[in-house]
Amino acid sequence: MARTAVLGSGSWGTAFASIVADAGGEVRLWARRPELAERINATHANPDYHPGLRLPDSVTATADVAEATDGADMVIIAVPSQSLRENLLAWGPVFPDDVPVVSLMKGVELDTNKRMSQVIAEAGDIDPARIVVVSGPNLAGEIVERQPAAVVVASSSPRARARVAEACATPYFRPYLGADVVGTEIAGATKNVIALAVGMAHGMGMGDNTTASLITRGLAETARLGTALGADPQTFLGLAGVGDLVATCASPLSRNRTFGYALGQGKSLAETIAATKQVAEGVKSCRSILALAQQAGVDVPIVENVEAVLYEGRSTRDVVGSLMSRARKLETS
Ligand SMILES: NC(=O)c1ccc[n+]([C@@H]2O[C@H](COP(=O)([O-])OP(=O)(O)OC[C@H]3O[C@@H](n4cnc5c(N)ncnc54)[C@H](O)[C@@H]3O)[C@@H](O)[C@H]2O)c1
Numbered sequence: 001m002a003r004t005a006v007l008g009s010g011s012w013g014t015a016f017a018s019i020v021a022d023a024g025g026e027v028r029l030w031a032r033r034p035e036l037a038e039r040i041n042a043t044h045a046n047p048d049y050h051p052g053l054r055l056p057d058s059v060t061a062t063a064d065v066a067e068a069t070d071g072a073d074m075v076i077i078a079v080p081s082q083s084l085r086e087n088l089l090a091w092g093p094v095f096p097d098d099v100p101v102v103s104l105m106k107g108v109e110l111d112t113n114k115r116m117s118q119v120i121a122e123a124g125d126i127d128p129a130r131i132v133v134v135s136g137p138n139l140a141g142e143i144v145e146r147q148p149a150a151v152v153v154a155s156s157s158p159r160a161r162a163r164v165a166e167a168c169a170t171p172y173f174r175p176y177l178g179a180d181v182v183g184t185e186i187a188g189a190t191k192n193v194i195a196l197a198v199g200m201a202h203g204m205g206m207g208d209n210t211t212a213s214l215i216t217r218g219l220a221e222t223a224r225l226g227t228a229l230g231a232d233p234q235t236f237l238g239l240a241g242v243g244d245l246v247a248t249c250a251s252p253l254s255r256n257r258t259f260g261y262a263l264g265q266g267k268s269l270a271e272t273i274a275a276t277k278q279v280a281e282g283v284k285s286c287r288s289i290l291a292l293a294q295q296a297g298v299d300v301p302i303v304e305n306v307e308a309v310l311y312e313g314r315s316t317r318d319v320v321g322s323l324m325s326r327a328r329k330l331e332t333s
């Protein structure tokens with residue numbers, strides 16, 4: 001039986017471990033806290049993240065990353081984006097040679113403005129041909145209920161992406177193959193920022209016209225940025241693009257949308273951060289995505305306004321005026 005290491009036992013790491021086990025794999029799940037690893041092994045559950053989920057027997061947990069990765073034929077990473085580099089450096093060279101290294105993360109590193117695959121290549125000293133990015137409309141709370149969903153498995157290596165797709169294909173989880181790592185990652189990270197904007201609008205009492213306008217224009221600026229960075233424009237019309245954007249912006253399960261909603265309701269940033277127990281990647285990545293756009297000379301007005309609310313003291317009400325009063329332009333420009 002194939003042995004997979006999943007590093008990160010939060011909401012998505014736990015859900016993905018369950019998918020790989022359902023696909024026939026044996027999974028070692030790495031938990032940062034030893035007491036969580038012990039609890040998962042004793043109860044076959046991780047109720048802090050997924051109350052009601054019984055993990056398959058072929059999922060076991062450990063707090064020792066070397067034990068998790070020993071003999072693994074695939075290493076899957078699901079830690080918060082901003083902690084990836086420090087984790088890779090702390091783990092050291094424990095990944096088995098030549099196996100695919102998979103990123104489930106949807107963020108861009110602060111300060112370096114690097115995508116997660118770039119951080120893995122650099123800090124983990126991993127050949128980019130071994131790196132695979134998995135992204136799509138995959139709210140973990142629905143996946144653990146085994147509700148049908150599709151996903152993109154992207155890598156420059158046809159062999160690596162085929163191996164990863166095989167390892168996570170189940171009757172309820174359908175992988176599609178992709179070659180566009182840049183587009184898949186930019187789409188996954190930027191949709192979190194657009195979902196923050198949609199949440200703010202909902203929090204202010206706005207309805208579906210506003211949501212649809214933000215989703216559509218959010219997709220336009222995501223595609224503009226991604227294309228400028230070398231992505232295939234078609235990626236933004238696929239599962240990692242419009243698919244994930246719609247799922248995240250529409251769902252009350254989204255942490256990013258929920259975070260934006262609280263701000264739209266008038267909660268302060270500090271209050272909202274204190275009330276958020278899981279990672280809402282867009283809160284930090286809005287800064288690095290904006291920096292990437294500025295470096296590339298690309299206009300990203302929704303990202304820019306979200307960043308201004310979070311870090312420049314702009315009010316959510318002012319965002320409406322700021323976005324609605326922009327100079328008129330061709331929709332397709
Ligand atoms: N939850 C989803 O529906 C979903 C779906 C697709 C992709 N993702 C992406 O997966 C990634 C992980 O998200 P998640 O939903 O599992 O988040 P989460 O907040 O549920 O879990 C994060 C896990 O990382 C641990 N952690 C926190 N700080 C850490 C650190 N400094 N070092 C190592 N571990 C740390 C936490 O204890 C927790 O186990 C994110 O990039 C997210 O965008 C999430």
Ligand SMILES: O=P(O)(O)OC[C@H](O)CO
Nearest residue numbers: 136137138139254255256
């Ligand atoms: O809960 P969010 O906002 O981090 O979104 C989760 C997933 O990325 C949806 O595909």
